[in-house]
Amino acid sequence: MMSKNVKILLAEDDANLGNLLCDYLKAKGYHTVLAANGEEAFNLFAKGTYNLCLLDVMMPIKDGFTVAKEIRKINEKIPIIFLTAKSMKEDTLAGFQAGADDYITKPFSMEELLARITAVLRRSIGDNLEQEKTIFKIGKYSFDYQKRLLSNGEEVQKLTSKENDLLRLLCLNEGKVLERTYALKAIWEDDNYFNARSMDVYIAKLRKHLKQDESIEIMNVHGRGFRFMIHK
Amino acid sequence: MMSKNVKILLAEDDANLGNLLCDYLKAKGYHTVLAANGEEAFNLFAKGTYNLCLLDVMMPIKDGFTVAKEIRKINEKIPIIFLTAKSMKEDTLAGFQAGADDYITKPFSMEELLARITAVLRRSIGDNLEQEKTIFKIGKYSFDYQKRLLSNGEEVQKLTSKENDLLRLLCLNEGKVLERTYALKAIWEDDNYFNARSMDVYIAKLRKHLKQDESIEIMNVHGRGFRFMIHK
DNA sequence: TAACAGATGTTAAAAAGTGTTAAAGCATCA
DNA sequence: TGATGCTTTAACACTTTTTAACATCTGTTA
Numbered sequence: 001m002m003s004k005n006v007k008i009l010l011a012e013d014d015a016n017l018g019n020l021l022c023d024y025l026k027a028k029g030y031h032t033v034l035a036a037n038g039e040e041a042f043n044l045f046a047k048g049t050y051n052l053c054l055l056d057v058m059m060p061i062k063d064g065f066t067v068a069k070e071i072r073k074i075n076e077k078i079p080i081i082f083l084t085a086k087s088m089k090e091d092t093l094a095g096f097q098a099g100a101d102d103y104i105t106k107p108f109s110m111e112e113l114l115a116r117i118t119a120v121l122r123r124s125i126g127d128n129l130e131q132e133k134t135i136f137k138i139g140k141y142s143f144d145y146q147k148r149l150l151s152n153g154e155e156v157q158k159l160t161s162k163e164n165d166l167l168r169l170l171c172l173n174e175g176k177v178l179e180r181t182y183a184l185k186a187i188w189e190d191d192n193y194f195n196a197r198s199m200d201v202y203i204a205k206l207r208k209h210l211k212q213d214e215s216i217e218i219m220n221v222h223g224r225g226f227r228f229m230i231h232k
Numbered sequence: 233m234m235s236k237n238v239k240i241l242l243a244e245d246d247a248n249l250g251n252l253l254c255d256y257l258k259a260k261g262y263h264t265v266l267a268a269n270g271e272e273a274f275n276l277f278a279k280g281t282y283n284l285c286l287l288d289v290m291m292p293i294k295d296g297f298t299v300a301k302e303i304r305k306i307n308e309k310i311p312i313i314f315l316t317a318k319s320m321k322e323d324t325l326a327g328f329q330a331g332a333d334d335y336i337t338k339p340f341s342m343e344e345l346l347a348r349i350t351a352v353l354r355r356s357i358g359d360n361l362e363q364e365k366t367i368f369k370i371g372k373y374s375f376d377y378q379k380r381l382l383s384n385g386e387e388v389q390k391l392t393s394k395e396n397d398l399l400r401l402l403c404l405n406e407g408k409v410l411e412r413t414y415a416l417k418a419i420w421e422d423d424n425y426f427n428a429r430s431m432d433v434y435i436a437k438l439r440k441h442l443k444q445d446e447s448i449e450i451m452n453v454h455g456r457g458f459r460f461m462i463h464k
Numbered sequence: 465t466a467a468c469a470g471a472t473g474t475t476a477a478a479a480a481g482t483g484t485t486a487a488a489g490c491a492t493c494a
Numbered sequence: 495t496g497a498t499g500c501t502t503t504a505a506c507a508c509t510t511t512t513t514a515a516c517a518t519c520t521g522t523t524a
Contacts, residue, residue, distance in 0.1 A: 100374075102367050147463065148451070160510055161454045197472095198512055204474055220472065222520060342492070392500055429482095430502055436484055452482065454510055 006121060007031040009050045011041035011067065012083065013059040021054075024110050030117075038062025042070050052121060056083045072099045079120040083108075136171040139213035139230050143167060152212055162187065163209070166202050170218065170228035179225040238353060239263040241282045243273035243299065244315065245291045253286075256342050262349075270294025274302050284353060288315045300332060311352040315340075347393075351378075368403040371445035371462050375399060384444055394419065395441070398434050402450065402460035411457040 008030045012018035018034050025032040033048070035041035038059045045053070045067075053071060055064035068080050082103040101120050104113060134145040142151045148164045150157040159167065165187045169178055180199065181191050188195040203218055203226060210216045215231040240262045244250035250266050257264040265280070267273035270291045277285070277299075285303060287296035300312050314335035333352050336345060368375040374383045380396045382389040391399065397419045401410055412431065413423050420427040435450055435458060442448045447463040 100367060101369075146461070147449075161452075162511070194513070197514090200472060201474080201512080203472090207473090220519095222471070394501070426503070429504090432482060433484080433502080435482090439483090452509095454481070 006051045007033070007049065008052045008054060008117075009033055009035065009041060009045055009048075010054045011035040011038060011059060011064065012056045013037050014056075021113070028114060038064065038067045041067050045071055046074065050078065052117065053078060053080045054083060055080060068099060077124065079124045081116060081120060134168070136168075138171065138210065139216045141210060141213060141216075143171065150209060157209060162202055163205055166199070167206055170206070170226065174228050174230065177221050177225050177227050183225065238283045239265070239281065240284045240286060240349075241265055241267065241273060241277055241280075242286045243267040243270060243291060243296065244288045245269050253345070260346060270296065270299045274299050277303055278306065282310065284349065285310060285312045286315060287312060313348060313352060368400075370403065370442065371448045373442060373445060373448070375403065382441055389441060394434055395437055398431070399438055402438070402458065406460050406462065409453050409457050409459050415457065
């Protein structure tokens with residue numbers, strides 16, 4: 001299913017193995033193009049659009065590592081898997097530097113190769129759905145929830161886990177009432193007297209952290225919770 | 233952990249080496265049965281239930297390859313690892329055709345053998361699961377779990393097995409919280425105070441290893457665990 | 465309005481958790 | 495056997511969170 005519309009560039013100088021692999025991959029639903037050496041591989045890559053490269057390391061004219069380096073200049077993200085002859089330490093290391101995503105040592109089974117291909121593809125696809133940016137502007141401050149940093153424009157404060165979580169909840173509820181009960185269950189997991197007092201301590205900490213901008217207020221709503229306000 | 237309930241059939245004609253290996257494997261928690269030659273090995277296999285075969289290639293009466301072929305007739309899936317005398321290419325290939333999952337060349341270290349055993353077992357147990365990813369990109373670093381190497385593009389660091397396992401768990405959970413409890417049970421097998429402190433020591437080691445790239449952070453989440461982040 | 469109970473504000477101490485380095489313990493290797 | 499390398503334990507400094515203590519405030523009621 002995912003196989004659909006995935007195009008693989010395969011570079012393998014051994015014609016027997018090359019055709020075998022090529023046929024196998026095609027049978028599995030991947031559009032596969034076979035190059036007989038490194039130079040041909042690079043030329044094909046430059047012309048077409050591929051989703052994955054399978055490069056034999058030892059090839060005449062231009063070896064796999066060199067091809068990988070050249071490919072990386074054009075495309076930083078395309079997944080590259082090397083086919084290595086033995087477990088050769090130095091070469092493998094060189095391969096990392098050339099930007100490999102995985103490698104597989106001959107002899108290998110078709111099954112194994114297929115597993116690696118799907119693994120690498122899944123990763124490269126899932127790559128794009130990454131990291132929502134969670135930066136909040138609070139008056140003159142800037143708050144980065146992911147990095148747990150609070151900056152006033154000059155200095156940067158590291159926040160503790162609890163400070164970080166609580167400030168985020170306040171930001172998400174700016175102008176509205178953040179109910180004690182809700183915050184306690186969300187951050188402290190349990191709404192009881194001691195956790196409530198602990199939360200009050202953290203409200204005090206946040207007020208101290210944010211006091212450089214007078215337009216910022218964490219206002220108490222008696223018996224209910226807190227309202228985070230940025231007066232404009 | 234997974235050592236439990238794993239039964240190994242070991243065929244080795246050299247009594248010294250055989251007993252040494254047998255004791256070692258038993259000490260590591262594997263039920264191990266020692267056969268002094270190929271014929272005995274096959275008979276034992278036919279009678280009992282094993283999870284892994286370790287076969288010396290050169291044995292009197294019946295060599296390892298022959299035993300492997302016979303075993304494969306009975307059981308297609310059981311993992312087989314050969315112990316080969318030298319690095320003999322022809323033999324190795326023949327071995328793979330007989331259905332080997334891995335081979336190891338004498339002389340080898342106990343550690344190396346153990347690593348292969350666990351690797352092969354993991355593969356055969358998680359058979360239907362996906363092939364594990366072996367290379368992780370971490371900022372400017374490249375981490376190869378299989379080879380236990382961490383490269384920053386210039387130099388290459390060997391990792392110890394604990395460093396290796398912990399870094400892998402962090403990578404697999406990038407951006408999410410790796411719970412202490414989970415990591416301790418997965419790597420140290422038991423969640424107690426001392427193992428937790430040991431884990432903290434390894435977190436410090438990894439931070440040191442990765443400090444050349446400032447966009448990499450192993451962030452503590454108080455009371456829960458660690459969040460591995462690669463800031464983009 | 466005075467008086468009170470309950471809620472909140474704030475600071476500090478206690479307790480729990482973490483960061484780091486070094487030494488001790490251990491298994492394997494030569 | 496001694497050398498080596500990995501892991502655990504110990505030690506100490508530091509951080510984070512909780513608990514305690516006391517001051518202040520809010521809303522209610524006599």
